Structures are given as C-alpha cells and as structure tokens.
Amino acid sequence: MPPFTIAEYRERIERTRQRMEQTGLDALIVADPANMNYLTGYDGWSFYTPQCLVVSLDSDLPLCFVRGMDRNGGLRTSFLPADRVLGYPDQYVQSRDCHPYDWIAADLRERGLGRGRIGTEQDVYYFTPAAQSALERGLPEAAFVDASLLVNWIRAIKSREELRYMEQAARIVERVMQTALETIEPGVRQCDAVAAIYAAQIRGAEDYGGDYPAFVPLLPTGIGTSTPHLTWTDEPFRRGEATILELAGCRHRYHCPMARTLFLGDPPQRLRDTEQVVLEGLQAALDAATPGASAEAVEAAWRSVASRQGVTKESRIGYSVGLNYPPDWGEHTISLRPGDRTELEPNMTLHLILGIWADDWGIEISECFQVTEGGAKPFCRFPRELVVKQ
C-alpha cells in the first residue's frame, strides 16, 4: 500500500491537471520516477527501462506504462486500478529495432490521446531524445511542448505527511552521521566505514526502517576534499587528513541530507578559519530564509558574511529537497543563488549546503530545513562544526 492516503494522491493529480489546464496542455507525459511516485505511489527500481504516467484532462486517473514484468509492481505499490497500469512487451526493451515509446505512442493513439498539446519532461534523467523522437513519430497529430518541472513545482510545498517522513529521515541521518564519525579512524579502510554508514542508513530506527538515499555515501578524503562527488576506495583514512561526509536519511523516498567535515588530528588553521566563516554564513542564511524572502536573498546573506572575510563561492548554496530517486535528492526547482527570485513559502524544504573547495582541500557543513512562519526550522539536531578526532 502506498505511504499516503488515496485522497492525497488524488489531490496531487488534481493540482497537476489544473496546472495543465492553465498552461494549455491536453496531456502530460511524466517520466521522472519521483513525479510518478508523487502522483500515484508507484515505487520500484524499474526506471532503468522506460516508464511513464500519462495525465490527461479527460480523466482524473493517470495511465501508468511500465515494462510488462513490472506491471505487478505497479499494481502492488500504486493506488491505480488494474486497468490503468499497462505493461509493454519485453521485446521493446533495449532493442535495436523498436523503442518502448513506440508501443506507448500506439496505445495512446488508440485511446484518442494522441492529439492536442502534449507536455513531456524534456530534461529529466530517464527520458531520452530517443523517447521524445518515438513519441513525435508515433503521434504525428500532437504538438509537443516542454513541461519539465511542472509536477516538481507542485512538489515544492510539502504536506504534513510529507514533512513527517522528512522528520523520520532526519532521525535516521542523525544516527548515520554519528555512525560515520565514530567509525572513521586512521587505518580504517574507507569501504569498511561506508559499509557501516550504509547499514545505518538502511536499518533506520526501531520503529521505521530506512529507504535507499538517492546519492550513495559521498566521502572524499585527503586531497579528494577539493571536489564534492568522489566515492570511497579501499584505502585507509589517514591522520592529518580531512574527510567530507555528505549523507542522508531516507524514508519512503523522502530525504533529509546532512554534510559535515571530519578532521583526524590537528586541523590546519585555514580549515579552522574557513569553518568559522561557513558557520557564521550558514546561520545568516538560515536567518534570512523567512516566508516572502527570495531564494537569492538567502544566498546574499551568506555572501555578505563570506565576502567580508575574503571567502568566495561560485556555486549555489542550496536547493529544494525531498522526494527523489537516484541520482539526485534535489528537486531541481529552487536554487539558492543570485538570479533565483523564487519567493520562499511555508513548508518548502531546502538543503542549505556550504561547500568550499580549493585546489587541494575543502570543507562542507549543511542544514536541511523547513520554511515555517517563524523562519527556517532545521530538521536535524546535530552539532554544527568541523568535527575533530585526535
């Protein structure tokens, strides 16, 4: 059974259809697995073969297209009735001669859904140029428009139940980070530390288990801390080196991420100095993240602290976070950076992550928070510092 009430899914679908009507879409093809999950509950590691929902103005229930063998997964995990979940034949999978979207297009044509303005998500991970071409070829009477992020923007404001899962994810990531900090020692193999971290992520808490986060544990170490997205090796951690930990807890695909930096031994002064700037700037950004503030104003609060101290950061300092599948727990809507004038609203959830990467060292400290009427409310209760282990 899906983790939300059917009423909540139906309301999400209704908001999607309203948005479609406003933007003049007759149908919307939703290929982003997070959006598919959001609208129906569908949850499986099946997005490695093409799959999508088709939301139309004609019906209050989407159609769900998956590979034939995954149809039972659709029936088991979504709230959709059996006649709305369709499996395409296996010969379409990874074939040289045909594409799953050929079959999907033919089915839509037969249902009379092959006309009008059809939106596709043209910049999501699991929807390819070949998929778009197959739809255009198969539905020559339709006009296709890019509807990327239409559903993502609806997802930006979280419901009470969604916030509850993110709070559970927060409890999980607190344990996970604690496990990481306890496990990493000079001489311990990186892979053995990650084994403990992963186990803590999946075990979760006593009364609820953990789901897989959309990123594997990221832990660049030593000179690797000069860049954020390296994974582990089987080399040991070394005294005199830093390790950046970017980890999350995940519950029903909802994430609470957290980044911390650990130093084994006495950290160099530049790391200490940068820590102070990061902590002060992070607090300034949190203080600025009130309803009505713009995304860029939150970044400006950080920038003002940082530039006073001579620290520069070219990249964004945060993004909307919540429901997602690999490879990203970000939602691709709000970015905390100059030029993003999105107005913050209560129950938006963001990951504010201050990562500074120099030529051969770096530091990251973050907070995942909810926008509330009273301002930014961090999900986690966890010391905000450069962690030092002697």
Add this chain to the structure above:
Amino acid sequence: MPPFTIAEYRERIERTRQRMEQTGLDALIVADPANMNYLTGYDGWSFYTPQCLVVSLDSDLPLCFVRGMDRNGGLRTSFLPADRVLGYPDQYVQSRDCHPYDWIAADLRERGLGRGRIGTEQDVYYFTPAAQSALERGLPEAAFVDASLLVNWIRAIKSREELRYMEQAARIVERVMQTALETIEPGVRQCDAVAAIYAAQIRGAEDYGGDYPAFVPLLPTGIGTSTPHLTWTDEPFRRGEATILELAGCRHRYHCPMARTLFLGDPPQRLRDTEQVVLEGLQAALDAATPGASAEAVEAAWRSVASRQGVTKESRIGYSVGLNYPPDWGEHTISLRPGDRTELEPNMTLHLILGIWADDWGIEISECFQVTEGGAKPFCRFPRELVVKQ
C-alpha cells in the same frame, strides 16, 4: 589513479575513433557515465548534472566536460591532462534560463569542433532531449546522428584486467548472497536484512573493497515475488513465503550479479517444479553459450526445455553485463532473446537470469558467466538451487 593502465585507456579511445571513422563521425559526444569511465577512468557521483566526453578524429585525447566543482574529481580520477578537463560555471546547473550544453556547445564551436557529423548517445540515461536541443541550437553547422551504443559495443568484449575485476566482484557477491541467506529469517525486518547485505557489498573482501552496485539490493518477498524490481520495506519476513534476491558484487564499477530464491518453510510444489525447469533450462542455456553461437540460440536452448514442461517466459533471459553506474548493470548491447543474432565471442560476459513471475508468486535463479573457447564459464561458485530454510 584510475584502475587500468593508461595504455589500456588509450587503446579503448583508439578503437572508438576507428569505429567513428568507419561510421563517418567527426566527433562523438559520450554522456553515458560508464562510457566516460571506460575511456578515461573518470569516476564520481557527478552524473546528476550534465557531463560528457567529446572524442574527435582530430585528437587522440578526449575533452571532458563536467560541472565546475567536479573538475578536480576529473583530474583526480581520470588519466586526462588538466587542459582536457573543463568545468562549466555553476549558474548553468538546473537553471530556467540556460543549459550546461549551451556552454559546452559554445566551447566546442570555439575549438572548431562544431562542424561535420557529430554523434550523440540519444538513448542513454543522463542525456536528455533538452541536452540534444541545446547542442543543435548551439552548433547549427553540425549534423547530428544517433551514436547510441557505439562505445557500449566496444565494451562487450572484456580485457584480462576487466575480467580480473569481475572475478573479484564474483568473490564479493558470493559473500553477499551467503550473508543474505543467513540473515533472512521469519520476524527479521526486511530493512535489517538489507543493511547486512549492503554492508557486505561495500566491505568486499579482505584484500579489496566493494564498490556500489548499479542496482540497490532487490528483494521482493511474499506476493511481491510476482514482479522483479521491488525494494524492501520495514515489514518482517514471514514463514511460508519466498524472497527473491537479486544482488551483485561490484569492483571498480565492474559487476558480478547473482539471483537466488529463498523459501522460509516448506515450499509449495509448483515452486519446486518450476525450480527444476529453471535449473535444467539454465544448464541447457549455459551449454549452448559457446563462441560462434548466437544470442538467440542460447535462449532457444532454454525455451526448448521450458516449453517441454509447459513453462513460458516472455522476457529475455539474459544480457551483457560488466561496467556500469546506476540504474543498470546491464550494458544494453546483447540480449538473450529471439531475434538477437549477435554471435558470442570469447570474453563476452553475460548475466543469464531465469526469472518466472506469475500472478502471485515467482522464482529467479541466475549465473553470470564469461564466454570462453571452452564454453560458458560461470564467475561464481555458489549452489544453484531454490534455497529452503526451515
């Protein structure tokens, strides 16, 4: 340092350029992270923002384009010199106004690489219609053609070093499967079993650690075994139910997958009967997988056994496997199914997986094997059976 010699990477690039010349391509844009890794060693969880290699006939070294903050990751993990690794500015990331491929196209144009026939991988996970459109818009003098799988087909035959990593992955998955079978008991939460499985996957062996497999542990249980790609919950395993385990070991991104089915209690006769058909058919398919045999002939060997016993399976029974990133460890080239006339060659590696899914039950048993002059050689030494725990 990358896990292969520079000579091996250079040879892979040369074979790619030869294939490009044969197919009339001046340049090839490689966005599949597995292909990027294969050609240069580049390895990071950075494929959630656009990145690519550009291989051209003009140069024996590709250009590597990544997000600015990931450039140091490119320098740390690939064999490419610093002037071939380029970082695009962060404002292009997940922006409403511009796309990373706008920047990449502008850079290619300046280098004189914006003309001629350019191949793009139009059906890989992390290359979207928006990316393709940005390239077409930015390089109006180029003619774009679909070059999906050009590099994948080169990857189909493994080198000695690649086979060595797959053998190490095999040693890991043997431990992982053993851990799974030992951990799963009635009353144990699914998430706790997966925590143990994940830890075993990442810990690896004494003398080499494990990398993250491209699939999370898949373990549909009970009625969930009617479909292959469900992940875990925090419900307990139950006596009288089956669990399908599809797991892998991974070493330097090279996989050795294995599927087994576990029954807690006395399995029903239909499961026992199907097990016998699966085991006999699996052996028949392995026996047929000799150099010179076609992919479809291997499937026919299974089908002949199965149809004699009244078992039908619509989906393919296997695929080429090796190097990959989430969400798939398959290589998208060879499929063991009717119509695939690919001739097997020594040092191809395949995952032969017999999954049977009925309305409310299922079974999977698999072998990952190398094609050798002497026939199929399984990577693993692990009992091939329906595992029963009382």
